[in-house]
Amino acid sequence: MMGALRIIKPGQTIGARSYAPIAEHGLIGNLRSAALVDTGGTVSWYCPGRFDAPSVFASLLDPDRGGLFRIAPAGHGWTARQLYLPDSAVLVTRFLGDDGVAEVVDFMPVTGRAGDTPDLLVRVVRVVRGELRLEVRCAPRFDYGRATHTLEHEGDAAVFRAPGRTLRLDSDHKLTPDGEDVTAVLDLAVGERAWFALSGGTSDGIPRRVAVSEVDGRYRSTLDWWHRWVSASTYRGRWRETVMRSAITLKLLTYDPTGAVVAAPTAALPEQIGGERNWDYRYTWIRDASFSVHALLRLGYVDEARRLFRWMAARPNGMDGADGGSLQLMYRVDGSADLDEHILDHLGGYRGSRPVRIGNGAAHQLQLDIYGEFLDAIWTTYQSGGGRLGTSGWARLCQLADWVTAHWDQPDEGIWETRGGRKDFVYGRVMSWVALDRMVRLAGMLGWPAQSAGWAAARDLIHKQVMAKGWHPGKRSFVQAYGSEVLDAALLVMPLVGFVSDTEPAWLSTLDALGEALVSDSLVYRYDPTASPDGLRGHEGTFSMCTFWYVETLARAGRLAEARFVFEKMLTYGNHLGLYAEELGLHGEQLGNFPQAFTHLALINAATTLDAYLDTPDHRRPADLA
Known part of the structure; x- marks a missing residue:
């Protein structure tokens, strides 16, 4: 390159x-x-x-x-x-x-x-x-x-x-x-x-x-x-150099003593030059870690996925507190939970983008989706043979499922960590459904004691509620939150987790609506902050992870040529080394913390999905993506 x-x-x-x-x-x-x-x-x-x-x-x-x-x-x-x-x-x-x-x-x-x-x-x-x-x-x-x-x-x-x-x-x-x-x-x-x-x-x-001998030897x-x-990877697809650069980047963002993966190695790089959307990403989000498990497993890195699995499985320490089975949104790489947010007033910020923040005040937000991502990663790792559950670990997971059963039907801050108040976000409900669905499946596979009937009942109720309240007849689309007309790129995950079929009319209509409202020359915005105020001034660029999600959903919907074109076009936005920040600005410039794990793991998943479809006769749905 x-x-x-x-x-x-x-x-x-x-x-x-x-x-x-x-x-x-x-x-x-x-x-x-x-x-x-x-x-x-x-x-x-x-x-x-x-x-x-x-x-x-x-x-x-x-x-x-x-x-x-x-x-x-x-x-x-x-x-x-x-x-x-x-x-x-x-x-x-x-x-x-x-x-x-x-x-x-x-x-x-x-x-x-x-x-x-x-x-x-x-x-x-x-x-x-x-x-x-x-x-x-x-x-x-x-x-x-x-x-x-x-x-x-x-x-x-x-x-x-x-x-x-x-x-x-x-x-x-x-x-x-x-x-x-x-x-x-x-x-x-x-x-x-x-x-x-x-x-x-x-x-x-x-x-x-x-000494000089050590320099040469360490080199x-x-x-x-x-x-x-790199040679341990099982990936043999069409985009090897690009995919493996993303894999190396994910490895570089891994804290080896625990196996935790940070969201990015930097703090306070702006989502808008001169704006206030400047966050510290040097921590491990439950969400990011969970998605990382999928990307690592797709490349054959079972040991990395297993270590991350163990780190994640040890995190529900909130079970010993008053909140029972709740999870904190993010943790430090050693598993500690102190992420108090501070402002460094003496630093001018990247190109004058202030405030410069360290720590992250979003750590204590309620984001219901993390339980679905967490339990889906546990299910995937276990199913692939990369993880093992003991009876004590199973008991902890059961507490999580019980907590979701009791708390899913409430407003939360949502996946994008907005600071404009809680809403009934559709994505949070969908991932609550995922959490209970995966636990029901695990219980059936393990045959261990579980409140499976209660979980299944709540799971089915969530699905019915989302189909009734998350769908907007006028928009012919699922929307960001109940009672809203705003569209949200997080909805692209709905078919990826099996909440809807890849090709059912309601989803295809949603995909078209998302393309019309949030896609600009193949790049995808998360949402429109003017239509859905998020409590922050200014605007942001397109969100690179969402663009790769868009690639996956296009491929699964049968629009394979379009999916490949969007993917190839997105690759032109990487920097000279194949690295991506969180967002892309109006002129294609990298914005936000850099490089970002979310973007690189989404690239890996999009590439492997495209490979699977392109390698399947008549581009039918690949068996391993069923």
């Missing part, structure tokens, strides 16, 4: 006091945390140790106060390209100019071996043509830029100290103090290289020195690790 083309014009600063577009970033990670590297050679986002830890580099949100680690050619007029080494998460940023060509290779070794430095970010610079000068600047800003730090420097090593945190930078070249930061100048000819290894940042202990072992992981 060709890399991004970025022309650095005379007088333009590379990645220092300007905001690189969201799309001009690549992702690296070590299955504990992740970093974004832009096409100007700047590490603009990095939270050592854990996805939701305080940042040390956050120039993505404020070039002046956020901190950065930049390696770029001196002077101006360079062209930059960026690519991944095939089947890996090793990122290469190339600088091409009249005097030569340089490459910056960025990676974070996957940890696990005894004696390994756990939090390590490695940058290797090499010149492949000519000779040139590169400038290096490492300027950490601890605790989202709120904490001051001191510098201890000796030759080719620097130690940055902040309260409770220490970060070490090692190199094979001289580092020069600049206040409490360090710089370096590299004069390299073809065949020469330099390296920088950043370690620590999670405690006040000084990490041990990193090779990191490539080998990713090659082995």
Whole structure:
């Protein structure tokens, strides 16, 4: 895949006091945390140790106060390209100019071996043509830029100290103090290289020195690790490179100690430039995790699905509280539930988009759909042989089903986490039906004690209610909420979960109505906030996950040529590395937190569904999608 083309014009600063577009970033990670590297050679986002830890580099949100680690050619007029080494998460940023060509290779070794430095970010610079000068600047800003730090420097090593945190930078070249930061100048000819290894940042202990032999060894072992992981996939479809890049991205968003998958590695990237829709996505949503199970299983990653299954099955700790079997909407990657939302007033926000939020106040919203997604993932994993239920686990699931039976018939905040008040959202009712339907099926398969009759009765009541109150005769469509005329892209899930048939008239009419109201040149909006106020100012772009849902429903409805065209067209909106944010703006620009797990798992599901239909004689419904 060709890399991004970025022309650095005379007088333009590379990645220092300007905001690189969201799309001009690549992702690296070590299955504990992740970093974004832009096409100007700047590490603009990095939270050592854990996805939701305080940042040390956050120039993505404020070039002046956020901190950065930049390696770029001196002077101006360079062209930059960026690519991944095939089947890996090793990122290469190339600088091409009249005097030569340089490459910056960025990676974070996957940890696990005894004696390994756990939090390590490695940058290797090499010149492949000519000779040139590169400038290096490492300027950490601890605790989202709120904490001051001191510098201890000796030759080719620097130690940055902040309260409770220490970060070490090692190199094979001289580092020069600049206040409490360090710089370096590299004069390299073809065949020469330099390296920088950043370690620590999670405690006040000084990490041990990193040697050149370790840099070389970790580079090779990191490539080998990713090659082995990719080769374990069973996917052999038409879009292998695209699908596997999405799979690698999902893996990079996985917190290995628990198996939890974060929604995105970033916080506060805006859904509208200059607007207030800026959220922290560095947590694990029950919904996102549940959908991830399906995508992983489709690619043959049973172990990943099983670990996520175990993490999810351990989450209903709310059962010990007053609310019985209720779930929290999202959790931290370690399973803890404290996600209080705070505003970082000192940061300017991406291109002035404020407030900058950390934490997420939506954690305590009532969203009834999460129970359906959760129990559908448990059912799918169990049915595929990827999960095992014990009697204690079954008892916990029964409590969840009992809770849904008692609470499904009430307004909630809905899948899109609106802050405009609760409504009787159709999607929440549909997924409540899914929750009880899957539990009835599990009970029948296991033969264990269960209130199956009560669950089945509630399930049937929900279905009848949605068909009566969720359908709008004038619109000839299901609608967002009871008594509303607003359409909602979440309805695209109805046939995917079996609530309606793929080809029944009521659904085909709904699909046409959604296409007319929410689809713009193949891209899908979630809903119209002017018609259905969500409690927030401004507007948003099209929602990329919904576009991939649209692809699936078109294929299932028999509109296969249209589905394939929409899918292929959507692939043109990915960035130069095949990565997607949450949304796409009016001009196709990436908006929202980046990259987003929801978008990439939906891409995987859309691709595998299309493959299944295209591989079936006469494009009939594939047996494995029945």
